[in-house]
Amino acid sequence: MATTDSISDIAAPSVRSSAGLLVLLSDMPQEQFRDILAKLTASFETEDLIIAGPELLQTDSDPALRMVRAAATNGSWILNAADFVNAYQLAVKNEAHGILILGPESHSLGSSALGGLASAVLTGSTDLAVPRYELQPHARLITSAILYPLTRALFGSRVRFPLALDLGLSLRMAERLAVAAHRFNTLNQDDALLWPVNEAAVAGFTINQLDVGPRAQPQGIGNELNTILPQVTGSLFSDIEAKAAFWQRSRPLQTVADLHSPFTPAPPGPSFEAAAEIVPMLQAFRLAYTNLQEIWQLVLPPSSLVGLKRISATDGAGFRMPDGLWVRIVYDFLLAHRLRTINRGHLLGAMIPLYLAWVASHLNIVSSGTEPELHIESVAAAFEADKTYLVSRWRWPDRFNP
Amino acid sequence: MQHVFAMMLQPDPYQASQPLYADNVSMWRHMSGALHQSLYRVVTLLTTILPGVLAFIVSLCVFTAIGMVLSALLRRLLVAARFDDRFARSHGSVAWAPSSSLSDSIARISFWASVLLGLIIGVSAFDAAYATAAAPSSSFLPYFTRIVGAVFLLVAGTLIARFLARSVLIGAVNEQLQYARFLSLGVKWLVLVLTSAMVLDHLQIGGLVVELAFGILFGGIVLTLALAIGLGSRDLVSRSLESHAERSNERSAAPMASPVPGSADPILHI
Numbered sequence: 001m002a003t004t005d006s007i008s009d010i011a012a013p014s015v016r017s018s019a020g021l022l023v024l025l026s027d028m029p030q031e032q033f034r035d036i037l038a039k040l041t042a043s044f045e046t047e048d049l050i051i052a053g054p055e056l057l058q059t060d061s062d063p064a065l066r067m068v069r070a071a072a073t074n075g076s077w078i079l080n081a082a083d084f085v086n087a088y089q090l091a092v093k094n095e096a097h098g099i100l101i102l103g104p105e106s107h108s109l110g111s112s113a114l115g116g117l118a119s120a121v122l123t124g125s126t127d128l129a130v131p132r133y134e135l136q137p138h139a140r141l142i143t144s145a146i147l148y149p150l151t152r153a154l155f156g157s158r159v160r161f162p163l164a165l166d167l168g169l170s171l172r173m174a175e176r177l178a179v180a181a182h183r184f185n186t187l188n189q190d191d192a193l194l195w196p197v198n199e200a201a202v203a204g205f206t207i208n209q210l211d212v213g214p215r216a217q218p219q220g221i222g223n224e225l226n227t228i229l230p231q232v233t234g235s236l237f238s239d240i241e242a243k244a245a246f247w248q249r250s251r252p253l254q255t256v257a258d259l260h261s262p263f264t265p266a267p268p269g270p271s272f273e274a275a276a277e278i279v280p281m282l283q284a285f286r287l288a289y290t291n292l293q294e295i296w297q298l299v300l301p302p303s304s305l306v307g308l309k310r311i312s313a314t315d316g317a318g319f320r321m322p323d324g325l326w327v328r329i330v331y332d333f334l335l336a337h338r339l340r341t342i343n344r345g346h347l348l349g350a351m352i353p354l355y356l357a358w359v360a361s362h363l364n365i366v367s368s369g370t371e372p373e374l375h376i377e378s379v380a381a382a383f384e385a386d387k388t389y390l391v392s393r394w395r396w397p398d399r400f401n402p
Numbered sequence: 403m404q405h406v407f408a409m410m411l412q413p414d415p416y417q418a419s420q421p422l423y424a425d426n427v428s429m430w431r432h433m434s435g436a437l438h439q440s441l442y443r444v445v446t447l448l449t450t451i452l453p454g455v456l457a458f459i460v461s462l463c464v465f466t467a468i469g470m471v472l473s474a475l476l477r478r479l480l481v482a483a484r485f486d487d488r489f490a491r492s493h494g495s496v497a498w499a500p501s502s503s504l505s506d507s508i509a510r511i512s513f514w515a516s517v518l519l520g521l522i523i524g525v526s527a528f529d530a531a532y533a534t535a536a537a538p539s540s541s542f543l544p545y546f547t548r549i550v551g552a553v554f555l556l557v558a559g560t561l562i563a564r565f566l567a568r569s570v571l572i573g574a575v576n577e578q579l580q581y582a583r584f585l586s587l588g589v590k591w592l593v594l595v596l597t598s599a600m601v602l603d604h605l606q607i608g609g610l611v612v613e614l615a616f617g618i619l620f621g622g623i624v625l626t627l628a629l630a631i632g633l634g635s636r637d638l639v640s641r642s643l644e645s646h647a648e649r650s651n652e653r654s655a656a657p658m659a660s661p662v663p664g665s666a667d668p669i670l671h672i
Contacts, residue, residue: 138669140670141671142671143672217670228671229671277669283578284575284576284578287575287578288575288576291583292571292575295571295572345569346572359671
């Protein structure tokens, strides 16, 4: 995505003093850009659009279209602090009323999806428009296992993809995110992740979730699980720690409006031969169980260790990780992250085999005929039900915990 | 020369004239005198050192008390100024931050700095007293600083060994290497052996023997690891490397996706 500096207008901004929507694009080929532009112009007047991107994108459409350029990207496909600062600065400079940030491969989104995200923030009724992608049943498993349940339980938001690649922002939402991002920029951490849903929940802003249909996944570079899980989970844990005063108070689950039709889970694909993937995951978990006991013992209470011992003896298709056990594992790792029980890099690294065990269990459950979304919803409900455990241990970490 | 021999062969008129009991009394007197002199020297030494010892204790107690007061004052001041919040706002959350809050850490550092200062002043006073008392001015302070340095080395070495051992263990487990624990232990002992050798060398104990022993031990551990990995676990390593290479190829072919044979439904972690 674009970074904050070296922004130069290609078209003279003095021609028009203001426009409706700023569209911030990631680095993409010309064909994809034209595709997106065609979809946007189908929903909006050309005069209402300002297109911002890292490249000198060329268009043969209406010459009245305003385009601004931002500096080269850092190659990241996740929205980071620099993107939000950049988006807000461009929006203020061009007097835009709303912002649409589109990540890599966003050309795969339909014109109604793009129009819906943009309209939601332009009408003024919504501060944060978050897409709800229609994904394959086994996609975005870190989101399903950790990000969504934690965000829902602690921030009371039903947004299914808290780490969305595309976002619609009102100007005040963008300002809030830019302020939050500025802190990272001053520390020279431009690639730090921000959590817009959490920010909006704390600020009391309106969040809307839009059913946008299928979306192609970006082909990231170096996105190995060993790297991405600590990065994403560590960032969320830090954000949760920073907003502890908010989520410790009990509050009802927010009603997040689905502006399109209610979510319908993707139809089950061809028979999923889960065993081929489950076996190495279980091997990884068992290897970790025999080697990482000394580290897990520092983080997990005895009851969770007993639970892990029990499931480590289970094999193949019968392998299940109880929702309650997974909830406690995530909460205890979150607490250890806060208390710095061990080095944070070690902590999040030691969580990877446990996550793989959850994935193996999830795949087994799905292959046994259960809808993936049903299982994910039950996991999220378990996180909500056990929130008191987290709050209690957050406040009194030294209390006896069998 | 002849005169000398003649003198030696001549009986001593004084000795011959003294009775046996007179010899015993004289010896007792000499021994008693020697003992008295020795006792006098020791008591003199003790009386000279005693102020130094007292100065050491007083210095340590006073500076500990000062440290406690300073620590409490700093803690209150920093809490009142909301230093932790301000620091967190301006610097965010950093991975290397200590487990306790920054104001706590500053208060603790000030306390231990005071104690250390008291210790240094006390030892200096003691050393001065000892040096004036003892005829050959033995330098106690330099060796004490060596001991302190050695303790720091030992603590730092142990911490580094534990950190590296955990890093290697977690990294190896996540790479699914079967010999993860063995690697971790090897790294831990390498660092511990290195630390021990450095500590002994710093204390100037053992001299060349320690250096030789360290070289043999360190080399032995490295050789053992190399042999174990190169020969003993040859098949295991080759299998592990093959599977690692296969996984890498799969990842480079489709990042973040684990395609399942016979299925169009890959696993995507994020």
